[in-house]
Amino acid sequence: MKSLPFLILFLAAIAAGDNSSYVPRDYILLDCGSSGQNKDQDGRTWNGDTGSKYAPSWLNSVSSQAPNQDSSVPQCPYLTARVFTSPFTYTFPLGAGRKYVRLYFYPSNYSNHEGADAFFSVTAGPITLLQNFSAYQTAAALNMDYLIREFSVNVSSAGLNLTFTPSKNYSNSYAFINGIEIVSMPDMFSTGNPLLVSGGTPIPYPIPDDWAMETVYRLNVGGQAISPSGDSGLYRSWADDSLYIYGAAFGVTYGADPNVTIQYPTTLPEYIAPVDVYSTARSMGPDPTVNRNYNLTWILSVDNGFYYLVRFHFCEIQYPITKVNQRVFDIYLNNQTAQEEADVIAWSGGIGVPVYEDYVVLTSGSGTTDLWVALHPDLKTKPEYFDAILNGMEVFKLQDGKNNLAGPNPDLPPQPDFEPDKIFNKKSNFNSTPVIVGGVVGGAAAIIGLGFLLLFLCKRKKKKGKDAAGTSDGPSGWLPLSLYENSHSAASAKTNTTGSYASSLPSNLCRHFSFAEIEAATNKFDEALLLGVGGFGKVYRGEFDDGTEVAIKRGNPMSEQGVHEFQTEIEMLSKLRHRHLVSLIGYCEENREMILVYDYMAHGTLREHLYKTQKPPLPWKQRLEICIGAARGLHYLHTGAKHTIIHRDVKTTNILLDDKWVAKVSDFGLSKTGPTLDNTHVSTVVKGSFGYLDPEYFRRQQLTEKSDVYSFGVVLFEVICARPALNQNLPKEQVSLAEWALHCQKKGILDQIIDPYLKGKIAPQCFKKFAETAEKCVSDHGIDRPATGDVLWNLEFALQLQVSAEEVGDLMADGIISDVDGGPVMMDGKKDVDDPSMESRTTTVTSTSTMSMGDRSIISEDSEGLTPSAVFSQIMNPKGR
Structure with missing residues (x-):
């Protein structure tokens, strides 16, 4: 019987070395501030730290409980906290090797400490994990209830010291922690050979064994979120990627073919990523023509000034992709080529066989930036299918040269102009009413799935001295893995969020x-x-x-x-x-x-009356009046409200028509306050709808009112041409209405592509003024586009030219006047479009009109005098808009 313990250890070692599982040597779940044992929502048992061997003394700490816990927050390990007013160290005797260190925070008032006073640093031996960290500020800015930060550190044989130090830079500062999780992990980083992407040919960039990392994103691409219980052995959370997809070009998602079984090769241990990650995928779609003309793109907010390891997980899981050179694509990181001629079958050796590839990219500057990840079919190899595929993606921040992983706290929004206490019932006591709303159910997908729940009704303000070009709509300090820890699907996360959101x-x-x-x-x-x-x-x-x-x-x-x-x-x-x-x-x-x-709105959207409809076509004059109404609405947003408001999603489906055909701008989900007097633009993540998106905004990520003007220019062309902004069924040069109409306008043949119903019904000078206005609106550079006030004036002038021409035509038809000038009345081919006599005549008629077009404050008569809140933002992902 003495040999039994040895046999058990031997079998355990075999299990640990098995390709199908991983058994962590060290596995600690510490419920800080509590005693005894408690189970979390995944059924895992946490041990209280009171009297724990991991803390030799409690002289500098107190145990405290959150006085009022939001119902969306799991009790374990968030119900209690350990609070420190001076440096305090947990000592964990661990075996040597890499460990996941996960820190759990629920910002609240603890004992006699205000939640907002908690500023502190956390170190793991020589590595700085967090510096002057504020869980309160981070949660408030990101509208989270609780936070999880995950790190990977290499532990020496002496174990791990985890030290919490209140910041000296803030009065009344203290530190706290709700839960600490430590899990042994295999070395999954130093064995690879990542390539550094820096603009030229990627070069090898080996990761040193002793470097620490922070998990920024872990995405199950094309599939649902995976909770820690679904990632046996390492207890990682994998988020749904869909809300990081850029724009409406989200491709297609699918699961493995029933006849395909995921088979890990001997060189790839199963703990690299669970089967569920490789069993789903996102590709560009079946249409090669469409795929040639767009990138499948993800946008991820990260801290500047760090190197990032980006790991892509691939597995071909659908027939007929079984051979080399069937699906070949290129990979781009921040618009730089990371990989050409990526061929999953060539890498893996066959269908159903997982493989991963690593790349390293550097971000420079301060504050935050957006990491762009894009896939595009490789055309040079002439593959059978013009397509790309991805199954999973992980992004890890690498420590800098000072053993530091800490980034800045995200900015708190300024107080709004109108009584936030009344709106939110917010008291000075942090917990009298939960300030942070939105039921976050664990890990990084909350950033994805929940977007940004507005906590304060005001726009975000940049920190003093912060480079405007480095700002974005995303959090200035990303929040890793505050995701689906306790949820098994993205759907449940969104449902829970909806439920807990009501109180605000x-x-x-x-x-x-x-x-x-x-x-x-x-x-x-x-x-x-x-x-x-x-x-x-x-x-x-x-x-x-x-x-x-x-x-x-x-x-x-x-x-x-x-x-x-x-x-x-x-x-x-x-x-x-x-x-x-x-x-x-x-x-x-x-x-x-x-x-x-x-x-x-009795008459629905403007688009319903332009094409793909059984409704009768709108007369030209009515179309002009609708455009003028929409322009008035935009002009008010840009100039008539207390703050400039940029709509960011101007299109014909967002222009509604009431029972009297009055146009009304709708759908403000992407709206954003414009730049202050000291700035020319707002630096922000690109959001909007393809076909209407300002190319300058897309290139520079700098938003101005002129971005709306560009979109409205596309609407003007859509109104006169009666065709979609994008039509993939047309020849390549005609797919984009803005580009095609602009080409025709410059060639002088725009009249050849207008709505056939309108031919012969538009006064030439009206057509000329309207076309020139639309042309200027879609100028490539914002500085060349007119302001909305000028657009409005030009459209009203075009309407007057149309009305005048029709009045003259009526008088001629009645024989009251004769066509003494020989000039045109309608664009029907009977008259000379460029007859100079026409402009003088119509100008004379217009001057007698009761309409005043010289007054640029046209919208003041429509306003009811209310000023807007200073807050508008946008969702993390514009898909479907």
């Missing part, structure tokens, strides 16, 4: 409807009342008991757009009132729903 909505700004009222108005969401489906969810026609007709937009819990857009829409439209902006009546957030109630 400002009922004093617009009407709050009960869910029962909404159900009654829509006959329990009868599909017969369905008006349409958008990125946020379905839109129903409804009628309340008093006979009021409304449009009811019901958020889809599976939508990529969610809580943030919900909040932004309410705050925006509750504070803005204008004849040419859609009116928000109220909202409902009961039963984990996100429902918005608007005035009913």
Whole structure:
């Protein structure tokens, strides 16, 4: 029997070396501030640190409990905390090798300490993990309830000392920790051969064995989030990647073919990534023509000044991709070539066989930046399929030369102009009402799935001295792995978020409807009342008991757009009132729903009346009036509100028409306050809709009002040509309406591509003025585009030219006047379009009109005098818009 312990150890060693599993030598779950044992939502047992061998003395610490814990926050390990007013060290006797160190924070008031006073640093031996870290500020800025930071450190045989030190830079500062997790991990980094991507030919960049890392992103590409319990042995969280996808070009997702079994090669241990990661994928789609013309792109916010290791996981899981040179693609990091002629089959050796590739990229400067990851078919090798594929992606921050991994805290938004205490019921006591709303259910996908829940109703402000070019809409300090720790799907995360979000909505700004009222108005969401489906969810026609007709937009819990857009829409439209902006009546957030109630727009969207419709075509004069109305709405946003507001998603589906055909700009989910007087632009992540996106904004990530002007120029061409902004079925040069129409305009043949219904019905000078206006709007550089006030003036002038020409035509038809000048009345081929006599005649007629076009403050008569909140932001991902 004496040999039994040896046999057990031997079998355990075999299991640990088995390719199918990993058994960590060290596995510690420390529930700080508590005693005894507690289980978390994954069923894992945490041990309290009271009296623990890991802390030799408690003289400089106290155990405390959060006085008021949000219902979305798991009790273990967040219910209690260990609080330190001077440096304190946990000592963990560990075996040598790499360890995951996960730190759990729930910012709250603990004992007699205010949550906002917690500024501290955390070191792991010689490595600085966090510096002057504020869990309160980070959670408030990112609208998280709780935070998880994951690090990978190499531990010597002496074990690991984890030290928490209150910052000396802040009065009343203290440190706290709710939970500490330490898990042994295999060395998954020094054995590879990553390539450094620096603009030239990538060169090898080996990772030293003793370097520490921080996990920034861990994405299950094309699949759902994977909780720690689904990643046996290492307890990692994998997030759904969909909300990091740039724009609407999100490709297609799919699972493994039923006849394909994931088979790890002998050179690739299964712990590199779980089977679930390799069993799903995202590719560009089946259309080679479309794939040639776009990149499959992810945008990831990271701290500047660090090297990042980017690991791509690949596995071909669908027939017929079984041979070399069937699917070959290029990989780009920050617009630099990382890999040409990537061929998963060539790398792995066959279908169903996983493989991964590592690359290193450097970011420079301070603050934050966006890491762009893009895939594009490689055309040089002439593969069978013009496509690309990705199954998983991880991004790790590498320590700098000073043994540092710490980045800055994200900026707190400034206080809004209008009574935030009244809106949020926010007291001086941090926990009297939970300040951080939104049920975060664990790990980094919360950044993905939840977007940014607005905590304060005001725009983010850059830190003094911060380089404007380095800012973005994302957090200035990314929040790794605050994701689906306790959720098994992205859907559940979004559902939980919706449910816990309700408490923050400002009922004093617009009407709050009960869910029962909404159900009654829509006959329990009868599909017969369905008006349409958008990125946020379905839109129903409804009628309340008093006979009021409304449009009811019901958020889809599976939508990529969610809580943030919900909040932004309410705050925006509750504070803005204008004849040419859609009116928000109220909202409902009961039963984990996100429902918005608007005035009913009887004639739907502008696009519904232009193409792919059974509705009769709109007369030209009516189209002009609609464009003028939309321009008035935009002009008000840019100049008439308290702060400049940039819509960022101007398109024909976001211009609605009421029962009197009055145009109203709608959908403010991407809206953002414009630059201050001291700045010319706002540096931000690119958001918007393909086909309408300002190319200068796309290139430079610098947003101005001229970005809206470009989008509106596309709308003008869409109105006169009656075709989509993008049409992939057309020849390549005609796919983009903006590019094709601009080409035709410069060639003088724009009249050949206009809506056939309009031919012969547009006065030549009106056509000329309208076309010139649209042309200037879509100029490549913003400085060459007109302001919205000028666009509005030109459109009204074009309308007057049309009206005057029609009046002259009527007089001629009635024989009251003769065509003494021989000039044209309509563009019907009978007259000379460039007849100089026409402009003088129409100008004379226009001068007698009662309309004043010289007054640029046109919108003032439509405003009800309300000023907007200073806060607008955008969702993490614009997909589906």
